Amino acid sequence: MFDNVWLIPLFPLIGFLINGLFGKAIKEEKVIGGIGALMVFCSFVVASMTLFKMISLPGHERVHNVTLFTWIKSGTFQADIAFLIDPLSCVMLMVVTGVGFLIHVYSIGYMHGEEGFYRFFAYLNLFTFSMLLLVMGNNLLLMFVGWEGVGLCSYLLIGYYFHKKSAGDAGKKAFVMNRVGDFGFLLGLFTLYWYMGSKHGIWTIQFTELAKHAELYPVGGVVTALTLFFFLGATGKSAQIPLYTWLPDAMEGPTPVSALIHAATMVTAGVYMIGRMNFLFIKAPETMMVVAIIGAATALFAATIGTAQNDIKRVLAYSTVSQLGYMFLAMGVGAFAAGIFHLMTHAFFKACLFLGSGAVIHSMHHALHHAHSHDDPQDMRNMGGLKSKMPMTFLTFLLATIAIAGIPGFAGFFSKDEILWQAFANPHHGTLNFALWGCGAIAAGLTAFYMFRLVFMTFFGDCRINPKCKDHLHESPMVIVFPLIVLAFLSVVGGYIGMPKIIGELLGGIPNYFEHFLAPVFEFSEEYVKSQAHATAHHSLVLEWGLMGVSVVIALVGISIAFVLYIASPSLPAKFTAAFPALHRAVYNKWYIDELYDFLFVNPCKALGNFLWKGFDVVVVDGIVDGVGKSVLGISAALKNLQSGYVHNYALSMALGVVVIIAFYLFR
Amino acid sequence: METIAMPAINFAAIMPETILSVIAMALLLINVFVPSEQKAYLGYLSLIGIVVTFFTVIGGWGTPQEGFNGSVMQDNFALFFKGIFLVSAALSILISDQYMKREECNHGELYPLILLATCGMMLMASGTDLMTIFLGLELLSVSLYVLAGFQRDSLKSNEAGLKYFLLGAFSTGFLLYGMALIYGATGTTRIAAIASYVAQNSLAGSNLMLLIGMVLMAVGFSFKIAAAPFHMWTPDVYEGAPTPMTAFMSVGPKAAGFAAFVRVFVIALPTLRADWADLLWVLAVLTMTVGNITALYQKNIKRMLAYSSIAHAGYVLVGFVAGNAVGTAGIMFYMLSYAFMNIGAFAIIVLVGKKGEPNNNVEDYAGFGFKHPLLAVCMSIFLFSLAGIPPAAGFIGKFYLFSGAIQAGYIWLAIIGVLNSAASVYYYLRVMVFMYMKDPVEEFDWLKVSPAIALCLIIAVAGVLIPGIVPGYLLELAQKAVLL
């Protein structure tokens, strides 16, 4: 059926090998970039074919396990190299290969002339390969390999400009924080494997097998524990409270990396993982509540920080954290399909935004470079009025901004609104629902505000750039603009495949294609929720329309405030800052969370480390280790001397061996 | 008229041996007509022979053939080992030509000798009669004596050959005496018949002649696999022999020794298991420890790898002691991956060496990683695998050997094995430290990679990495080949 899906991860792997091994020798940028992009495009083609085949199948036949071969086998433990092809992985495949391809194309233009061009493409292909493994793997271990692989690539790419200290530090920070999360993932894996094996005799880590036995999981108890472990893993990878601080720092990497890894794909791995294991999470109401609260809190919290940043990429980074919060909120309220839907639309518009900001930075950088100015090309205070200089970039950026702000008719509206409605109307969290919805709605307003603030500061108003540079600002080449156009187009129309039911009915019975498509994956959870009789809640259509209206109004208010502050009377923000200095400082400094972590974890760890190093390690451990090492080396030197080089000594050793062994058997 | 009954000859059972020996003889004749600078063609011909033989080995898989009245038996166990021998012979031949040309020693006899040695190994693996095993072992040994001393003009090579010969002949005496005593105790040399005789007359444990026969045979085989205290010849011979032959000798004969060792002890003497398991336990610990500890101090890299190969024999003995399916499959898996990683490492040594190999010390690899990054990466992969670090095949092999021991209840043996393996990391990584963390002293400009060596390296890297990352398939093969 899906026999050729192994080609999908194979292509990027080939690209990685070619560029990694021979890239330095090839030198020609067009060839290197061409190979990198072509390989991902090939994957995209195969993925599309897979998707079409999948759509042609009836709903109940849409889950397939494609086993290539046995990978590890030891006693009861078995892990195969096997791919899980179902609607969920199909959606992810399309996002990863489709958006990935566009970003590869973009990178050819963006990275032009950079040192280590081949290295960049090799990493990017390796990343795509790992991400595909993560998405397609049919067991937890294979997923974990992909999970670690994307983490590694993220680390390598954040630190791409490794001669810059801040880039190296950011890479390390991302790696360490991810490791904290991975620890949770592994604990979850072990607990699940051990529990199912020892309790039910089902020794498996394969998703299809685990899903088959979904009825066996008890509600709460051990399932709560293990889902919390998995969620810890997700918070690390997907930058949620408390492990989100690495993502803004990760902006040290080249912009295409931010778009691909830190917006569209890798950071959504946590959401995907929860979706993949929805049958477990649905059985753990406490975990669901934690997921929902963390998601809503992150959405709101990151949005507040986003309002006060001046670095264009940092605003987008906090926006990403905030949007990921929405996805987790959706997962936490049991709206799995809505969460995945938002994942997809977010991939479109956020990739577009990042790439657009990259185009701006690129242009700024060149202009500033020309004038030998040392101004920061990423600081929005140096921008302004770019609308006329870079019209295509502006247009696509604006469309994506409208999409993320949640204006009706654009992709972000459909997905975000579905999440907010589900947060309000879900049967899981009782009175908490209102708070969840409230957080989400306020965050939506903040999102609209900071995104339009960004647009206004960057593209409207007077040009604040060093006057000498003005004439050097110009539109980017086609290879950069083309991906922007495609992504902007998708941000506009991408939402229509998943329209909420009430709007669809209004438009003449258009179903929510996306939800229907994903239904087989979440079937068990849906059934389970329905079977909990007390949980069914009915809400009127009026309420749903009303809430939708409220969120649109909130978004419009956010936009208006941005307009007032940054277009109508640009002096106001300064007055505002002067009026509430403490608040502004706190928000501007990201609520001092980094400092808090430094105080709570990093410094004590450093102190402990220092003590262990200088006090314990150097004196005690090194003493013992060196002692052992030296004595072993001493023995080595002595034994070496037995090897005298004389044949008769060797023969004597053999003869003695024989005599001793025979004596042992004679006299035992 | 009286008819003469033909004995039950079944050529299918010795097909690979037949092909190889015919080709070896033919090559000896052809050699006369090949001018000395074109001896490489003999190498190509022998490679073709090996490939053909390899196909007969694959073709024979799953259909056991018994021949010559039960004195050979080509079962999956034998076939798996034959695969290992052929791989190691082919890889060694690939690295031979460049080396022999450099050392001005490219005599055509090299290739037939390698083929004959391989033939001997195959007989050892499929022999089910003490006589066949003895003949295989001698065919192997006599060829190897010559190969070790192949560089007639080099004193080191002479010395290696002479030492190997004297000690090898000495150990043959013990092996034969053991066989004679077993023959005396049981009245037969067929290993299956030995087993049934011992079982029927319940000789186990009480019959001194049988016991001493067993010990002496163990000594003979231990010499071949270089287990302590019968290992003393190894470092000297490995150091002195031409490097490609060292590579060959460190893998094939060792695997053949294990094949015969396992077959004789598991099939013929299962009732004495309690007795020989104790002996092998001690030998395993001694071998691992002596090999690893002595390797720590070595400066010459060939010598270091010789000690390392002693240590590896110790790890494999651990799997042998375990005696269960996991351990035995581990032996086969390990020997195969050892073929790739060890010959790969020797290929790099061949490349780095100058004429006469004055630069075979670990220090001479200083900065190699900067001058030839790709070769250094290959070397690192081999060393990682030898040290047993994932994802290389060496790790998986070791994992199965030790987990076999744990399953069989030899917890302490596994612990000692793991400790040893940890100690071994020191001397493998020392090479990498020199390659990557020291400034280059030499330019390494004499270094040229011939296509044959490149092919060898590619195969070896693939053979180390692929089973390391996806061991499932190979392990399944090994499990199907277990003799239980």
Added chain:
Amino acid sequence: MVSLHSYLILSAILFSIGTIGVLTRRNAIVIFMCVELMLNAVNLTFVAFSRYLGNVDGQIFVFFVMTVAACEAAVGLALMIAFFKNKESIDVEDVNLLKW
């Protein structure tokens, strides 16, 4: 009538003499002769057993051992000649370039 035991003891003694010879002699050829003595002690054991058991296998084995011993002698002497050409000695005390 000489009993089996006598043969076995004789061959064990011969084997031991051979072994001790290998350990104590310094001339490579003499060492090799001592190895031959060991092999012939084994041959004696084989033949004695064969006669005692009324089974020809042992005698066949002896033929093989003799053949192999001849091959070994040929190769061994060749190796010694090669060594002698370079070093002008076959004293194993001089075979000492490779050590430690």
